[in-house]
Amino acid sequence: xxxxxxxxxxxxxxxxxxxxxxxxxxxxxxxxxxxxxxxxxxxxxxxxxxxxxxxxxxxxxxxxxxxxxxxxxxxxxxxxxxxxxxxxxxxxxxxxxxxxxxxxxxxxxxxxxxxxxxxxxxxxxxxxxxxxxxxxxxxxxxxxxxxxxxxxxxxxxxxxxxxxxxxxxxxxxxxxxxxxxxxxxxxxxxxxxxxxxxxxxxxxxxxxxxxxxxxxxxxxxxxxxxxxxxxxxxxxxxxxxxxxxxxxxxxxxxxxxxxxxxxxxxxxxxxxxxxxxxxxxxxxxxxxxxxxxxxxxxxxxxxxxxxxxxxxxxxxxxxxxxxxxxxxxxxxxxxxxxxxxxxxxxxxxxxxxxxxxxxxxxxxxxxxxxxxxxxxxxxxxxxxxxxxxxxxxxxxxxxxxxxxxxxxxxxxxxxxxxxxxxxx
Numbered sequence: 001x002x003x004x005x006x007x008x009x010x011x012x013x014x015x016x017x018x019x020x021x022x023x024x025x026x027x028x029x030x031x032x033x034x035x036x037x038x039x040x041x042x043x044x045x046x047x048x049x050x051x052x053x054x055x056x057x058x059x060x061x062x063x064x065x066x067x068x069x070x071x072x073x074x075x076x077x078x079x080x081x082x083x084x085x086x087x088x089x090x091x092x093x094x095x096x097x098x099x100x101x102x103x104x105x106x107x108x109x110x111x112x113x114x115x116x117x118x119x120x121x122x123x124x125x126x127x128x129x130x131x132x133x134x135x136x137x138x139x140x141x142x143x144x145x146x147x148x149x150x151x152x153x154x155x156x157x158x159x160x161x162x163x164x165x166x167x168x169x170x171x172x173x174x175x176x177x178x179x180x181x182x183x184x185x186x187x188x189x190x191x192x193x194x195x196x197x198x199x200x201x202x203x204x205x206x207x208x209x210x211x212x213x214x215x216x217x218x219x220x221x222x223x224x225x226x227x228x229x230x231x232x233x234x235x236x237x238x239x240x241x242x243x244x245x246x247x248x249x250x251x252x253x254x255x256x257x258x259x260x261x262x263x264x265x266x267x268x269x270x271x272x273x274x275x276x277x278x279x280x281x282x283x284x285x286x287x288x289x290x291x292x293x294x295x296x297x298x299x300x301x302x303x304x305x306x307x308x309x310x311x312x313x314x315x316x317x318x319x320x321x322x323x324x325x326x327x328x329x330x331x332x333x334x335x336x337x338x339x340x341x342x343x344x345x346x347x348x349x350x351x352x353x354x355x356x357x358x359x360x361x362x363x364x365x366x367x368x369x370x371x372x373x374x375x376x377x378x379x380x381x382x383x384x385x386x387x388x389x390x391x392x393x394x395x396x397x398x399x400x401x402x403x404x405x406x407x408x409x410x411x412x413x414x415x416x417x418x419x420x421x422x423x424x
Contacts, residue, residue, distance in 0.1 A: 001387060002095060004035075004038065004091060004096035004099045005037045007106070007108065008061070008076055009021070009039070009103070012042065012045050013042045020102070029053040031384070035054045036055045038112065039058050040108065041060055060078065061076040079111070083111060091119075101124070101159065113157035113159070114157070122160070124161075126164070130168065131145060131175075150176065151176045160184060161178055167298065167322070169183060184382075186386075187379065189378075189380070192371055195285065195311065199282050203287035215237075215244065216285065216288035216290070216291045217246060217247065219301065219303040220250040220251045225296055228257050229342050229345060234269060234270075234346075235266055237353070238266055245270075246269055248273070258270065282310055286312075290353070291303075291304070291312045305370060308367065308370050313335065315349065316337075331362070333369045334362075
């Protein structure tokens with residue numbers, strides 16, 4: 001099967017959708033499929049490379065300025081007719097049988113959607129982020145963008161949707177009028193094997209945080225994951241455990257939680273380490289007693305699932321039905337809190353810190369949950385089954401790559417003269 005993977009976010013960029021799209025691309029290739037990746041240029045990464053059998057094209061891009069939005073981090077955009085011509089040239093050389101897009105509001109999805117419509121290629125779209133904001137003005141603007149612009153864009157090439165949780169199901173149905181018979185319920189994938197080897201780094205010693213309770217909060221700080229609720233819970237935790245520390249791992253794009261920490265007099269308990277290499281993340285989970293960052297009520301993301309896979313008891317603000325077909329059970333295989341109640345969060349953290357035995361039991365059941373439902377092997381199987389359905393094939397089979405269907409390294413040369421239907 002020839003699969004084109006599309007995501008503006010891709011390594012070396014750090015982030016949940018970046019790592020997932022890369023992991024799936026490499027797993028598709030490892031299983032014998034022919035894979036090409038279209039992504040945006042990022043921090044000096046090569047415009048074209050081959051990594052573990054995956055051809056990666058990074059198109060010229062610009063970075064959107066930070067405007068205080070819910071998704072306010074360094075978003076790169078590739079829009080423009082020159083990049084549209086590049087998309088046509090790369091994909092016409094590759095001749096994809098299916099396109100797997102990541103991100104509905106990223107413009108490489110729009111460009112490849114236009115290509116898919118022109119060439120009759122089926123598309124599977126993984127929607128990782130809902131366009132929402134805690135600020136009323138931005139929330140109104142996002143609803144308008146979804147209903148007026150993105151709904152129309154998606155209708156033009158009519159993708160099937162990967163639905164990762166129940167909130168995304170509602171979102172896609174209401175914002176984009178997507179029919180539920182076009183939904184495929186596949187959660188985020190993580191790799192538990194990353195955490196099987198004990199880290200050699202002593203994070204507590206490196207940070208000088210001592211041996212007291214340590215709460216890790218892993219993931220970029222943006223308005224939608226602003227850590228305010230966690231800071232509001234911290235004074236009660238510190239009343240019980242004065243030496244407790246909160247270590248925030250990830251780029252701080254939105255620093256309101258630090259202002260709140262100063263207001264509450266707990267700024268000395270907060271340590272921000274910034275973005276760290278992916279291979280260092282297990283050491284932070286190993287050092288922590290608890291991990292908590294998904295507190296917006298917006299779902300349970302990759303970092304939370306990785307914390308569970310690492311055996312670090314993890315607190316999230318979702319419902320037991322968050323993952324369709326996968327049951328979370330509060331205080332058994334999950335610790336679930338309200339996204340509006342700092343007192344409830346404080347009680348949950350204190351309960352976990354009070355009882356090492358309960359922490360260990362919950363951590364063990366969370367690891368089992370991940371190994372049963374969220375491993376990369378299982379999630380890859382589910383994606384390939386969907387591709388087979390889209391192509392009318394029996395799952396587990398694929399055609400050999402057609403002779404001559406070899407993508408070429410990206411250059412600034414124009415499309416070949418005489419190529420049919422290539423935008424000028």
